[in-house]
Amino acid sequence: MxxxxxxxxxxxxxxxxxxxxxxxxxxxxxxxxxxxxxxxxxxxxxxxxxxxxxxxxxxxxxxxxxxxxxxxxxxxxxxxxxxxxxxxxxxxxxxxxxxxxxxxxxxxxxxxxxxxxxxxxxxxxxxxxxxxxxxxxxxxxxxxxxxxxxxxxxxxxxxxxxxxxxxxxxxxxxxxxxxxxxxxxxxxxxxxxxxxxxxVTKEDQSKGVVKHTYLVYPSRRLVDGLRRLANIEGFQGLVFFNQLQDLGSAEEKLLFHHLRVASLASDQSKDLRKMSLELFRQGKIVELLTTDVASRGLDIAELPYVVNAEVPLTKESYLHRAGRVGRMGASGQVVTIVQENTLPRLKKLARELDLTIEEVFLHGGALLDEQPEKEIHQPKERKPLKQTEPKVKHEAVKSNTKPKVKNRKKAQKNKGARKRKEK
The missing domain is CATH 3.40.50.300 (P-loop containing nucleotide triphosphate hydrolases)
Incomplete structure (x- = not known):
């Protein structure tokens, strides 16, 4: 009982x-x-x-x-x-x-x-x-x-x-x-x-289904990736950064693109942090950019996504960030943005936490489980040229005979003969 x-x-x-x-x-x-x-x-x-x-x-x-x-x-x-x-x-x-x-x-x-x-x-x-x-x-x-x-x-x-x-x-x-x-x-x-x-960690069954995934994306285009994620229909996510300065730079660029984002950082006033969190809970913000300051204990009902803008520094950090989704039976997805050189570190964290982690692909305004087929662009067929008679160039017919000079003055006629006589 x-x-x-x-x-x-x-x-x-x-x-x-x-x-x-x-x-x-x-x-x-x-x-x-x-x-x-x-x-x-x-x-x-x-x-x-x-x-x-x-x-x-x-x-x-x-x-x-x-x-x-x-x-x-x-x-x-x-x-x-x-x-x-x-x-x-x-x-x-x-x-x-x-x-x-x-x-x-x-x-x-x-x-x-x-x-x-x-x-x-x-x-x-x-x-x-x-x-x-x-x-x-x-x-x-x-x-x-x-x-x-x-x-x-x-x-x-x-x-x-x-x-x-x-x-x-x-x-x-x-x-x-x-x-x-x-x-x-x-x-x-x-x-x-x-x-x-x-x-009760091993016996607890309260956690919902959480899908752990990674997205290979160039670090120099990170903000572009966050922008594309924000435009996915129904997307709302906590976006975690390891460094405060990277968070600030990304927020500035995303706001320039008129996206509904805000930040929750340790260097902000209490009132500003409270307002950002409240707007996010109300669904008025699609991405809340933060650090590990928001990874502990925050309860945001039925949050669908957690995004790691880079691989977390420790397994504890990954665990607590991921814990913002899948709360009390709700489902959710964790997306970690990686590059070829950081992917091994993420896979090591996954092994230590006994997690299955799969690759996803950002394409066509959606996150896909399978890599989309590349479109093969066939060359356009050229229209056949109209058949026309070849133009024949009329070249002058060469002759060994010198052309006659017309209208030559009398004084010039037989000039050569007169010269011979004078001799």
Missing amino acids: SEFKLPEKWQQRWDEEGFTTPSLIQESVYRPLIEGESLVGISPTGSGKTLSYLLPTMQNVQLNEGNQLLILTSSQELGIQVAEVARQWGKDLGLNVQPFIGGANVKRQIEKLKTKPEVLIGTPGRIVELIKQKKIKSHQLKTIIFDEADQLFLPGASHLVEEIIKSLQQEVQLGFFSATADQALAAIQAIKPEIQVID
Whole structure:
């Protein structure tokens, strides 16, 4: 018998949202989390990890007792998304949910903290800042969830996580979630040596059919390839770049061609990033150009395409980018643009991830599975010339006789004979 049992108000929302049965990760971590246990939750991208930790932990929050549940996210976009989901479900229980992410006005956030929200969602840098200012009551926290845990323990971010944990004055419940959380397992076990690991990756069946493909296209004509993809009927895709400068150059050229594209980059303001993402979700943009900043946790319903403008640098990067399609049973396609010298690297990534990857062809405004036959241009038949009589050139008939000179004056007649006589 399933232990996944929701409060009556949530059961109604669950039905209205169109959910039928919980995903494997949602069912597997529900009881341990609701009982206050610490754990590592690992499941494929798009398998419902956000609700898997929100639903049990929010039920343990007590109304009007201040900061109790903290959810740390690896990016601003993920923080905003998690906050939206938490607010939807939290309002049914009367919970005050507030986001505290970098890039937002810190003074306004401090004002929001005066309302004593029970649920906090934030990025590590901003949370550390507010704890140091003693605006967040870290001694009141009972549970901390680390979303995209492997990213949070990367160099440059791990020291912030350590500061947050050191600020705690009591033993708290810890939850670490990611599709690749095993990458950070050593760092997690250094904090919590005996932590239980729940990995449902091999058993999970929630992922839809995702087709992995590659398109051979010259690097110097990359923008032309993206332009042609954008003009395919029904196309909409996240386009990933490895370098921020390449993204900016491509966006400028595509906008010059009046294509409906936008970018989502780390050097943009929070409001601009939020607007680009919202326009993309509304279908008003066909290509959203980004880097790995958008590869983690973003949920875009029934997104049909992910395009790698170049081969991702790591297998983890490929896995998380590809995870933007095929979420919760939807189908999708990943297209990686390669050249002859980069194709071996892509095939190596595919072997490491145990993926079947096939070539596709961009032709006639569509992506084809088979190479189109080349059109053979036959030379045009020449019209026969009209038969005409050959022109005969009338050449003068040569003769040994000198032509007679007419009208010669008398004085000149027999001139030669007179000269002989004079001699």
